[in-house]
Amino acid sequence: MKKHYDVIIVGGGVIGSSIAFHLSKRNYRVLVVEKGALAQKASRAAAGMLGAQNEIGEDSPLLSFARKSRAMFPALAEELQFLSNINIELIQSGIIKVAQSEEEVAHLRAIAAFQEKIGEKVEWLTTKQVKEKEPELSEAVQGGLYMPNDGQVSAPLLSKALAQSAAALGTDFLEYTEVQELIQDNNRISGVRTGTDSFFASNVIVAGGAWSKDIINKTGISLETYPVKGECFSVQTHERMITSSIFSSGGYIVPKSGGRLIIGATEKPHTFDESVQLDGLYQLMAQALNIIPALKNAKWEKAWAGIRPQTGDGLPYLGEHPHVKGLFVATGHYRNGILLAPVTGLLMADMIDGKAVHHPFSINRTPYIKEVNR
Structure with missing residues (x-):
């Protein structure tokens, strides 16, 4: 297996797989490391509602983000069907x-x-x-x-289709492998270390759902999740x-x-x-x-x-670590991970591209981030 990639994603649920899918479309060399099986946990458990209007209140910054993501589903369903031969059952x-x-x-x-x-x-x-x-x-x-x-989709099929489509476009997946440590060099990310091996990349995205906090806590900050x-x-x-x-x-x-x-x-x-x-x-x-x-x-x-x-404030964390260059976080989607997966993947790919991205979901917002001793 290769050791060097452009981007390593920690977490193979619907969010991590969506990010891998969008990055692979832009010809990035991507590795997804998942401590269990792909497309499991919350990604498998969800009912699959695409409730952009139903779930999100009128005063939430998520509303426009969710509407954009919902609008992506018809074209995405066709693309995933072509690449993975999986019907995500968009209704x-x-x-x-x-x-x-x-x-x-x-x-x-x-x-x-x-x-x-x-x-x-x-x-x-x-x-x-x-x-x-x-x-x-x-x-x-x-x-x-x-x-x-x-509307709605099949959450398990969407997660599976995103992963298989990313694989078809060149993404490597490593299942049943837990990331033990993030490798840093002078406050710059350089890879990840598992229990048995090390993999290297100039960009790492932590997308481990409710388990993301354990990894991020080792980097000197604590997200309120x-x-x-x-x-x-x-x-x-x-x-x-x-x-x-x-x-x-x-x-x-x-x-x-x-x-x-x-x-x-x-x-x-x-x-x-x-x-x-x-x-x-x-x-x-x-x-x-x-x-x-x-x-x-x-x-x-x-x-x-x-x-x-x-x-803490009901908004996801999407963005680069305030102290470690090249380390990104995509977590905290709560009940809207299925709905927000397409737009999250697109947004994180834009960030890796170095595009100027403006949104209210930065991980540097206060008071929901604090320094911790490493």
């Missing part, structure tokens, strides 16, 4: 954010007004209109915000119950092919425990049955959990 049938109280009705109507103002397609549906569009929804739904441009466990489960139905993804204050229900539904997700911060607990499943089941009573007849499939990387 643009919209998301309905339902209201279950008068307060939620007022809140969602205000969101609708804002989104119309910025030019997004959005429609407020009355209780009757919601039932006409999705007949299986219960009377507990008092209306809904329909966002036709928000923490893990959040999200539990989900899936069921099978004989007939397709819903066509749009349904999002509520208590979770989501996402229709997949073959009558499969993914229901999630809990939010349990400050744990790397990937076990699934009954209290979380009970809450998800109760909320799902309240919205779609016919789910009581669905057949159980499986349950799982993923560990998502959250930050």
Whole structure:
């Protein structure tokens, strides 16, 4: 295996694979080092919603970033299909954010007004209109915000397609290999050291999701990130119950092919425990049955959990280390890693190219970064 590359990426999830894909398209020699298997952890666990309008508040700097990323998916799906022969199952049938109280009705109507103002397609549906569009929804739904441009993909297939497409373009992947140390020379990155070998590059990107902090802490700074466990489960139905993804204050229900539904997700911060607990499943089941009573007849499939990387201010860290030249970070996407993967890959590739990139996600922002003793 080669020892010298242009860029080494630490982490082979959807973010790391997207960065590798975009860099390989620009003819960089890239190595991705993943401590487990590719396209696992949070990348495998996600339901795959592309909720640029649904997930991100009107006051968030992420909104324009997310809208740009969502717009990349149709062309990306075709490109990945060509390179990897994988269909990422892009479905643009919209998301309905339902209201279950008068307060939620007022809140969602205000969101609708804002989104119309910025030019997004959005429609407020009355209780009757919601039932006409999705007949299986219960009377507990008092209306809904329909966002036709928000959609979904298969998260595992997207992650796999990005990795395989990057490989087809020349990226090398090293699985089941943990980076033990970042190699530096006079505050300049020069490579990484694993348990058995060393690899060298003038640029290293840490994209290890919730595990990125462990590596970055060894470089003299500490990013304000923490893990959040999200539990989900899936069921099978004989007939397709819903066509749009349904999002509520208590979770989501996402229709997949073959009558499969993914229901999630809990939010349990400050744990790397990937076990699934009954209290979380009970809450998800109760909320799902309240919205779609016919789910009581669905057949159980499986349950799982993923560990998502959250930050102190809810924004990802994307940029170069303040003290180590050539060391970059791309982490903290929390619940939007699938949605933001395309634009993150593009942005990080632009940074490696040396282009002037302006965004509010610098890792040098305060107070969410602090010096630590090495």
